Amino acid sequence: EPEVTQTPSHQVTQMGQEVILRCVPISNHLYFYWYRQILGQKVEFLVSFYNNEISEKSEIFDDQFSVERPDGSNFTLKIRSTKLEDSAMYFCASSENTSGREQYFGPGTRLTVT
Amino acid sequence: GQNIDQPTEMTATEGAIVQINCTYQTSGFNGLFWYQQHAGEAPTFLSYNVLDGLEEKGRFSSFLSRSKGYSYLLLKELQMKDSASYLCAVSPNRDDKIIFGKGTRLHILP
Numbered sequence: 773e774p775e776v777t778q779t780p781s782h783q784v785t786q787m788g789q790e791v792i793l794r795c796v797p798i799s800n801h802l803y804f805y806w807y808r809q810i811l812g813q814k815v816e817f818l819v820s821f822y823n824n825e826i827s828e829k830s831e832i833f834d835d836q837f838s839v840e841r842p843d844g845s846n847f848t849l850k851i852r853s854t855k856l857e858d859s860a861m862y863f864c865a866s867s868e869n870t871s872g873r874e875q876y877f878g879p880g881t882r883l884t885v886t
Numbered sequence: 887g888q889n890i891d892q893p894t895e896m897t898a899t900e901g902a903i904v905q906i907n908c909t910y911q912t913s914g915f916n917g918l919f920w921y922q923q924h925a926g927e928a929p930t931f932l933s934y935n936v937l938d939g940l941e942e943k944g945r946f947s948s949f950l951s952r953s954k955g956y957s958y959l960l961l962k963e964l965q966m967k968d969s970a971s972y973l974c975a976v977s978p979n980r981d982d983k984i985i986f987g988k989g990t991r992l993h994i995l996p
Contacts, residue, residue: 805983815929815973817983828982863928873917875984877928 774798776878778864784884788853793881795847795864804847805865805875806839808832815863821847854885888912890987892974897993898964906959906990908974919984920948920959921973929973929986932959961992969994 777796785791797804806818819829821839838850847866851858861882865875889911898904910918917936921929935941935950935957947960959972971989978985 815986820982
């Protein structure tokens with residue numbers, strides 16, 4: 773069964789450093805998303821991406837964040853200068869169509885900022 | 887604003903039935919989802935409702951009333967592996983994000 777994959781599974785970085793989180797969505801999916809979940813809190817939407825551009829972003833997704841689809845398979849989230857409060861689990865998700873149905877989530881990357 | 891409410895925790899017994907309620911107030915509505923999330927893992931899709939009524943899928947059923955802004959997830963024949971958080975989530979518009987509730991942590995007792 774096809775699945776969304778994410779690397780690395782765990783990333784530790786120092787405050788102020790740049791990190792890139794990588795995702796490989798399911799191959800025939802067209803819509804891509806990043807969510808984050810701070811430990812013990814709810815899953816929060818960050819950004820959605822379609823047709824090589826951002827279609828929606830949340831208030832959390834400020835100028836420190838960017839997304840890119842550098843080739844036909846990868847989808848990345850970059851945090852330019854990490855802060856302590858960026859420590860969270862970051863989930864990539866993809867879906868086949870626009871109705872929002874059945875977004876498939878990757879296993880997540882646990883980001884720890886020290 | 888967007889608001890999704892569900893109980894924080896529930897406890898049920900193995901083999902029993904449990905109903906997890908969810909109420910929502912969102913700027914728009916293009917469907918309601920239920921996801922299961924085990925600790926430290928990603929959410930996994932359980933169900934999707936966009937029309938009023940009951941959707942049944944094996945041991946799990948989900949109900950929606952759009953006029954009441956209400957949904958429930960019904961789990962039958964509970965198994966120990968059903969111990970997890972159950973996330974109610976709404977897609978407010980056609981195109982994009984899912985807004986999640988805080989989740990209901992379900993404890994199953996033997």
